[in-house]
Amino acid sequence: MLSYAHVRYLRNLLRKPNQIQSLYATSCVNTNVIIYDIIHNKIAKQYNFHIDGDYEGITLVGKAMYILRSDGMLFAISDYEAKDFKLNSYATGIPVNNNEGLCYDTDNNRLLVACKSKLGKGAEFKDKRVIYGFDLSTKKLSSEPVFSFDIATIKAFAQEKKLNLPVRDKKKGTEPIIKFSHLQLQYIR
DSSP states (O other), rough: OHHHHHHHEEEEOOOTTTTTEEEEEESSOOOOEEETTTTTEEEEEEEEEEOOSSSEEEEETTTEEEEETTTTTEEEEETSSSOOOEEEEEHHHHHHOOOEEEEEEEGEEEEEEEEEEEESSSSGGGGEEEEEEEEEETTOOOSOOOEEEEEHHHHHHHHTTTTOOOOOEEEEEEEEEEOSSSSSOOOOO
């Protein structure tokens, strides 16, 4: 059974399609990946790779498991079902320091990495957020973002369509909030 000490540091839950028994999760503090058997209420498998960091994403591609560290470093377990696992790492060179979302784009055989932080300093970057692609054939990051978002445009659209957004209090009233915080991407075809 998972104790509170385990659960309070777990994040990035993932469930394999058509499999209700197992949950996959990363630990944000002790470099563990846990496969948890929810039917038997126990840890089925645990991967410890002892590399410090803030782990923010996990996704499966066939028998491979990919784990994203917030600085953009990707780790891959080539066959997570094998008794002994082999860990590979890829320095993506992503130009953003805080990345918080990872998923597999089946149509393009790439991982999508969502950047929480801005691409640069200055007013022109204030409302811009991006998603990069990491090609699984070449193990290289796309030179340009594959998706770009303008938060101000999204807010304006939501207000125009009278969509309810969370708000925060400001000195001059309230302001709608849209954040790319702990973004869990679901790529749906």
